[in-house]
Amino acid sequence: MPAAAKEPVQPILEVRDLRTHFDTDAGVVRAVDGVSFHVMPGETLGLVGESGSGKSVTALSIMRLLQDQSRIAGGSILFCGRDIVTMDAEQIRALRGDQMAMVFQDPMTSLNPVLRIARQLVETMVIHGRRDRNSALGHAVQLLGRMGITAPERAVDSYPHQFSGGMRQRVMLAMGFSNEPALLLADEPTTALDVTIQAQILDLLRELNTDFGAAVILISHDLGVIANVCSRVVVMYAGEVVEEGPTEALLSDPKHPYTWALLNAVPRLDRYIPGQRRLTTIEGMPPDSHQWPRGCRFAARCPFRVEACTEHPELLPVGPTRHSRCWVTQTGQSLPKPALPLVAPAAVKKVPAADREVMLEIKGLIKHFPVPKQNFFAPREAVHAVDGVDLIVRKGETVGLVGESGCGKSTLARLIVRIHEPDAGLIKFTGHDITHASAAEMRPLRRRIQMIFQDPYASLNPRMMVRDILAEPIRFHGLTDDEAGTQRRVEELLGLVGLSSTTAAKYPHEFSGGQRQRISIARALAVTPDLIVADEPISSLDVNIQAQIINLLIDLQERLHLTYLFIAHDLAVVRYISDRVVVLYLGKVMEIAPAEALFDRPLHPYTRSLISAVPIPDAAIERMRQRIHLQGEPPSALNPPSGCRFRTRCPMAAARCAAEEPVLHEYRPDHWAACHFTERV
Amino acid sequence: MLRYLTSRIVATFVMALLATLIVFLIVSLVPGDPVLSQLGDMAASNPEIVKAYRAKWGLDLPLYEQYWIFLTRLLNGDLGISITSQRPVMADIAQYAPATIELGTIAFILSVVIGVPFGIAAAVARDSWIDHSARFISLIGVSSPVFWLAFIMLTVFYGWLQIAPGPGRLDPIDLPPPRVTGAFLIDSALASRWDLLHTAVAHLVLPSIVLCAATLGLITRTTRASMLDTLGQDYVRVARAKGLRERAVIVAHALPNALIPVVTLGGLAYANLLTGTVMTETIFSWPGLGLYTFRSALALDIPAIMGMTLVFAFVYLLINLLVDLSYAVLDPRVLKR
Structure with missing residues (x-):
């Protein structure tokens, strides 16, 4: 351990060759397979990897909180010099929550x-x-x-x-x-939170690390979060540590192709390349955990693999403070920046926005959900989910919809596909007024508006084969002449989303999350829709899979001339995929603008704080960044603030904001904002 | 809190009123003329007698008037006169109810006191011998029909081994204790008749085991499933991560959450035990409401049937109300709004 050699201080935690195995019916899963790393007192260490890489199991092994079927099969975990692995139940109990704490x-x-x-x-x-x-x-x-x-x-x-x-x-x-622990393990502590709240929690975590002097192991799949908090990073893949080093060096010059792939699969807010239409993805999926490959475990997916990769590499030094498990970078060479083809935007995108056909038009749309009365005589209260939204979506464009949870994004999506009935306002789809269209009137239109849902596990019927999931809408709308035609179409659809036709006879549970989302997309495409409303279609997927799905969506748009309404909380993804972006707050539109203008020159203070809250996977940039922190959380949508809804959290709020509601005004061409003080932002 | 209480109580009253209406309508509308079954063939063939009989019982009035009369009398505790016993139905119920409540309550206590700890132990020591025996016992309990179990119990413990007394609440030679509550366990204790108490307990053993078997199985199984589910929750892992001892994790963190569905089931099970004693009481000659209901039904004794149906409906409503109220204590989320 070179880092430890220079420091006279002993590490507070030293994991040596840790092996944690699961006993399953299908055999032993070596979830953690020879992991070694150390944590110095007061240090912030990031543990990165995709789901199944063994990072959470490592943390649970350190706390000895493993489930029944899993066990530590070898290695040692020295905490302040004492081996946690060999402690009896009472000794480890006394340690937990006292000197060693965990946040889930x-x-x-x-x-x-x-x-x-x-x-x-x-x-x-x-x-x-x-x-x-x-x-x-x-x-x-x-x-x-x-x-x-x-x-x-x-x-x-x-x-x-x-x-x-x-x-x-x-x-x-x-x-x-x-109990002022010496070590805090935080397992994805901000993954379930909005970006604005995430920024607050990460700040707090950094402050607490300084104030209490507790070492922190932060487990995350988000390199931006790691860059924001950690001074050193350990990257895990297939149960092993594949790279280790100081955050700044590791993120700017990755020495393992997997780290390289993780970094390049994420679209970055600060590094938007005009004309870049594809993200770098790595092929395939992590290897089978029942039987790890004999050679380098990443070799099958690695774009840089050489002959030596058939042999399993050791974690070896690549520089004074860094280690990597890779034959390619052993010689000290760096991995090249990805060469991405800069595709010219599809032809349809060249037509000036205003000239394109309006596909969806929304005016003054309102949806309130009544809540149960406090008592019999109390006035009826309602959640103001969508409260006067105007929006135009033109043919062939992608409109991104962003905002914190509870801002009405999903309700708006459901109103558009008429899962909900609007209380007031107007929804026009290609000229048809569908605001209050009956189920029968909607039926022929449903073929033209399709939806992709967030959770690929819940949105596919587990009792139906893929073939039937895809054939059902085709049969229902009578899109093919005969059954043979339907089956041909099913195969065509599977090909379209990059699945082989042999998958048609499988059930949803036989697929991974990313593959399921492909099936969801194929289902939406089955009826050759014009407009696809995608409600957080990638937020439950690993970054590499996210990149694959984003590429697929862009690909499909270019080939099939689709129009997307894309809802997401990840601003970098929204910027990457969208032509125009709508920012919602408490059921109202704060700002609408072309993606570039919105992210480069935001007019609304809310947009600005949202952008500023997104962590960027570059430690140097993270340190330099001036943040505008949003205090607190969005107020209740039961009783939204008077005037401007954002005023209670706005750094620029003045008396006028409470008295007068700002109207959505076109300050620049095609750039609308609802704020009294746009010139000051 | 207060709002929740009042809303539950008001809802219970509304449902009780609806129950009276439904009971009244069903009895008025079902086929089976009480006049014909009561008067016998000879009298029923005489229109004069039939007419007088109808007038006497108000059966010639319009339906809504009959309901109104029924309702006002009900409020005064008057359920009418039983046609078979010629006594007020209320008096009959008061006489038979204690035996049933005694038996049902003992069976309920048995199933909770055994079932809940058994279920917890089975969940905590999953796949151990405790778990397997819990599963075996609950399977036997749930799948044995009452009549079969009752006869097996009587044959083995009364007939062959002769360690259990025969049917009835007391031995044939015993006189019941002075009536205070009607429950022999309490009354004999109050009268310091320890010999009688002993006999009463002995007589309760077999019927309460038979009666509780199914409920015991159900409660064990539900407790086990609920506890397993709770033990897998994140907050239980958090409790362990805090360094709490396993006992504290189970008793203080898991149990209060795991018991919520058990209380729901327990309430329903108690109501079922109180109202579902017909078979057990018949086999063990237990002079309770089950037996009374059975006889009234055979005789098409309409006032008694109405009375019993209402009593059973009210038992369910009351127990459901208690379950709802206990939620307020067990689960703070119930009082959210």
Whole structure:
């Protein structure tokens, strides 16, 4: 360990050749297969990899919180010099939550719903004998305040369901830091949160690392998050560490092709190349965990592989502070920047926007969801989900829809495909008024508007074969003359989304998430639609799969002249794929502009803070960035603020913003914003 | 909290009123003329007698008037006169109910006290011998028909081994204790008749085992499934990550969550035990509501049938109300709005 040799300080955690195996019916899965790394006191270490790479299992092994069927099969985990692997249950219990704490991914499910916050915080301190009940309660209040929770005295008496996801993650952090541990493991702590809240939590995590001096292992699939927090990174692939090094060097000059692929699969907000229409993706999927390949585990997908790759490489130094498990970079050479063909935008994109045919027109669209009355005489309240939205989508373009969760993105999508009935306003699809079209009137139009859903696991019927999933809409709309024609069309569709025709006889559970999303796309395409409404179609996928799906969507658009309404919370992806972008906040449009203008010269303060909250996978840039932090969380859509809805969180809000609602105005050609002070942004 | 309580109570009253209407309508509309079954062939062939009989019981009035009379009397605790026993139905019910409540409650307590810990242990020690035996016992319990189990129990423990007393609430030579509540366990204890208490307990053993078998199986199984589900939740892992001892993780973190569905089922099961005793009471000659219902149904004793149906409906409503109210204590999310 070169880093340890220079430092006289001992590492706080040293994982040596850790092997964690799962016993399954199909054999032993070597989920973690010889992982070694160390963490210095107070250090922030990032652990990166796609799902199935073994990063979470490594963390659970360190905490000895593995499920029943998994076991540590070898290696050692030295924590302050003591081996965690050989500790008995009582010794490891005394360590957990005391010197070693863990924060998990989903704050919505991590707090016990039937116990008060106070109780859940206090027991952590009391069980380890750090404090008595009274002083623990005082400390809990103090910690919650430190975590940025307003009125912590009241908060401790609440139950978890009274808090939002971001607040709950703050409670989880308070719990993690309550005994001032020497090591905190955070497993994807911000993945379930909005970018604005993510930025707040990451800031907090950095501050806590400085204040408490606790070492942090941050597990994430998002290199931007890692760049934001960590000083050193360990990259995992197929149960092994494939690269290790200081964040800045590793992200700017990756020495392992997998790191290289991860970096280039993510579209970057700060590095948009006009004309770039494809992301770099690596082929295939991670190897079968029941039987890792004999040679380099990444070789099958590696664009740089050489003959030596049939032999398994060791994790060897590639520079003073860096290690890589790769034959190619052993000689010290760097991996080249990806050569991407800069495709000219499809012909349709060249036609000036205003001249293109209007496909979808929305005016003053309103949808309120009534909530149960407080009591019999109380006025009826409603969630103002979509509250007066105007929008035009032209033929052949991609309109991106962004905003925090609860801003009405999904409701708007559902209104357009008429899953919901609007309360007021107008929806016109290619000239037909479908605002209040009946189910029978909608039926022929449904062929022309299709939807792709977020969760590829829930949106395919598990009892239907792929063949039937794709054939059903074709048969229903009578698009083919006979059954043979339908089957030909099914094969054609599978080819279109890059699946082989042999998959037709399989059931959805036999596919990975990315493949399922391809099936969803094929299903939407089955009826040759004009408009596709995609509601977060890539947000549950790994980055490389995301890139593949984005490429597929762009490909299909060029070949089939599709029009997309693309909903996503990932701004970099939206920028990459969209021609125009709509920013929603609490059911209202804040800004509409061509993607380039919106990201380069945003007019609305909300757009600006959203962009500023996105972490960029470059440590140097992350350090330099001036952030405009959005404080707090969006107000309740039950009773939205008067005037401008954003004023309660806006850094520029003035008296006028409360009194007068700004109208959506065209400040520049095709660039609309709803703000009184656009000239000041 | 208060809003939740009032809303549940009001809802219960509305449902109770609906229950009276439905019971009344069903009894009025189903075929089977009580006059013919009560008067016998000779009298029924005489139109004068039939007419007088109808007038006497108000059966010639329009339906809504009959309902109104029924409702006002019901509010005064008057369920009418049983045609077979010629006594107020209310008095009959008061006489038979304690035996059933005693049996049903004992069976319920048995199934909860055994089933819940058994289910928890089975879930915590998954795939161990405890788990397997829990599964075996609940399978037997759920799948044995009451009449079969009752006869097997009587044959083995009363007939062959002679360690259990025969049918009935007491031995034939015993006189019941002075009536206070009607439940022999309580009454004999109040009268300090320990010998009687002993006999009463002995007589309860077989019928309560028979009655609770199915419920015990159901509760064990539900507790196990619910506990397993809860143990897999993120907050349980968080509790372990805090360094809590396994006992505290299970008792303080998992159990309160796991019990929520068990309470729902338990309420329903208790109502079923109180109202579903017909077979057990018949076999064990247990003078309770089940037996009474059975006899009334045979005799087409309409007032008694109406009375019993209403009592059973009210039992369900009351227990459901209690379950709803217990949610308020068990699950803070219920009071969210």
